[in-house]
Amino acid sequence: MTDPARAGIPEDGRIPRYYRAKRQILALCKTLGEGVALPSERQLCTRLGVARATLRQAVLQLVVEGWVDSRQGSGSFVVGRRKIAQHLGTADGPGPDALTGRTWTTFERRRAGCELAQELRIHRNDSVIHLECVRGSGNEILAVESAFIPAKRFPGFNHAPVGNRSLHDELRTRFGVTFGGADQGTETAHVSPREADLLGTLPALPALVVHRTSWDALGEPFERVRTLYRGDRLTLVNRLGPVERRPEHEQAENRSSCS
Amino acid sequence: MTDPARAGIPEDGRIPRYYRAKRQILALCKTLGEGVALPSERQLCTRLGVARATLRQAVLQLVVEGWVDSRQGSGSFVVGRRKIAQHLGTADGPGPDALTGRTWTTFERRRAGCELAQELRIHRNDSVIHLECVRGSGNEILAVESAFIPAKRFPGFNHAPVGNRSLHDELRTRFGVTFGGADQGTETAHVSPREADLLGTLPALPALVVHRTSWDALGEPFERVRTLYRGDRLTLVNRLGPVERRPEHEQAENRSSCS
Known part of the structure; x- marks a missing residue:
């Protein structure tokens, strides 16, 4: 992709070792092609003239950026899959969902607390229902989602939706609540140990976090996700x-020369 | 903010040391309040019973997530500033820009290459103009932006816009090109050494990267950013x-009890 900020080279021309190694391994990935194993850590260290810690820093960044798949015990591979495009939604609504798979992992009640209470316009001592699920596509788990809804608005809601069913479907069919709109914010954060377990990734992997407050057809907030x-x-x-x-x-x- | 995935604790209840330290420092930040200095590394290590490397991992995550500001030589501080909200744009257009400050750092011509050629619908041997700027708000530098535009469409375009002027303003007034629409993709990536220099941040800090291909009022692509x-x-x-x-x-x- 279009070279970032003059290929990352500072004005003074001095390039940190890990960054030089990262660029070299990325070039190697493109030569090797999709699905091919990278040389062993020891071989790469020798070839690139760097220490193991430096090599690991370079490879970790390539894993995080989706170029390399690193599996414990079985080495590192050039990633063949393209990234999956998930729609952020528009004025028409949430847009098509690329993550159709869903497994519910938590259903619990708790006290709202201040921040949730403000978002949902309830009292901080009111109960909220917390529903957590893992979401994915095919066999891949790609996201962890936590939704918080005000308990008093959904009486008799006592367990997570069955199977693959979405929370919005459940709230619409059981309680007549339809999606009217939402404010979303997208940030970076690290995968926590629990999230790493659920996702099957390394802990501390950078991730994209989307916070959403949704309201119903009357403009009344009903979930924080x-x-x-x-x-x-x-x-x-x-x-x-x-x-x-x-x-x-x-x-x-052009195409034939690019592939 | 609403606790992520059951506060990050895995099902087996075992919490990595760095993660426990991170939660403890975060709680300490909330007690200390905005702008207050954290205890020294040595004091924190003793207090939390962790090694220095573990402490640094915890603090780095809090820096990345915007809770702590860490300045070389002068210690770490609880961040008082809220994050700045930058609009991703809507069907009406790009939306208000929170980053009104702009300094142009690069103006150069280069060969398009395959990927840019496909996005801009030109030949891979055609020239593109690459413009780079740093963008910010007040005295803070918050973003680095690289734009690539097809050279043959903008004859006589030989230097970066003057002062704070945006590329869109320049292309509209000098060449009559108006914004019609764009496709955007948002990802995570690491700040490269050059970008860290330009931004004044740590290298390898996780960042949000937005790729955009824009087209004009006739639907013809004119920039990749x-x-x-x-x-x-x-x-x-x-x-x-x-x-x-x-x-x-x-x-x-509620408000008074939350602040």
Whole structure:
């Protein structure tokens, strides 16, 4: 992809060792091609002339950025999969969901506390229901999601939705609550130990976190949701502006030289 | 903020040392309050019973997540500033820009290459103009932005815009090109050494990267842009759905207990 900020080289031309190693391994990945194993740590250290800690720093960044898949005991591989595009939603609503798989892992009641109470416009001593699920596509687990809803608005809601069913479907069919709109914020955060367990990733892996407060058709807030997406596997996409992009020209010549 | 995935504690209840230290320091930050200095590394290590490397891992995560500001030589401080909300844009266009400050750092011509050529629908041997700037708010530098535009479409464009002027303003007034729409993708990446220099941050700090391909009023692509935002300072926000949120109730009682 388009070289970031003059390929990362500082004005003084001095390049940290880990960064030089990272660029070299990335070039090697492109030569080797998808799914191919990288040389062993020892071989790479010798070849690139760096210490093991330096090599690990370089490889970890490539894992986080989705270029390398590193599995304990079986080495590192060039990633062949493209990142999955998850829609951030538009004025029409949440948009198509790339993560159709869902397994509910938690259903519990707790005291709202100050911050949730403000978002949901309830009292801080009111109960909220906390529902947690892991979400994915195919066999891959790609996100962990926690939703908090005011308990008094959903009487008789005593267990998580059955199977793959979404919370929005459940709230609409059982309680007549429909989605009217939401404010979202996207940030970076680290995968906590529990989230790493649920996702099957390294702890402390950088991730994309989306916080959302949704309201119903009358504009009344009914949920606060935190979704943590694997940063190495997802791109959050959105479209701007009133004009459609023109359909693509024939570019067979360029394409063949790029693949 | 709403506790992530059961406060990060794995099912087996075993908590890594760095994560326990991170939670403890976060609690300490909330007690100390904004702008107050944290105890020294040595004091914190003794108090929490952890090694220095463990402590540094915990503090680095808190820096990245925007809770702690760590300055070389002068210790660590509880962050008082809220994160800045930058709009991701809507169907109406890019939305208000929170980063009004801009300093141009690069203007150069180069060969497009395959990936840029595909995005901009030009030949891979065509020239593109690469413009790089740092962007910020007040005295803070918060983002580094690289834009690539097809050279042949902008004849006589030989230097970066003057002063604080945006590229879109320049292209509209000098070449009559107006923004019609764009596709955006948001990902995580690491700050490269050059970007760290430009931003004044630690290298390898996780960041939010937004890639955008914009087209004009006829739907023809005219720029490919990569913006790297400091992950510890920005939230990328967007609004969903056709319904407005209802104006907030009086909540003086809750508010006073939360601050």
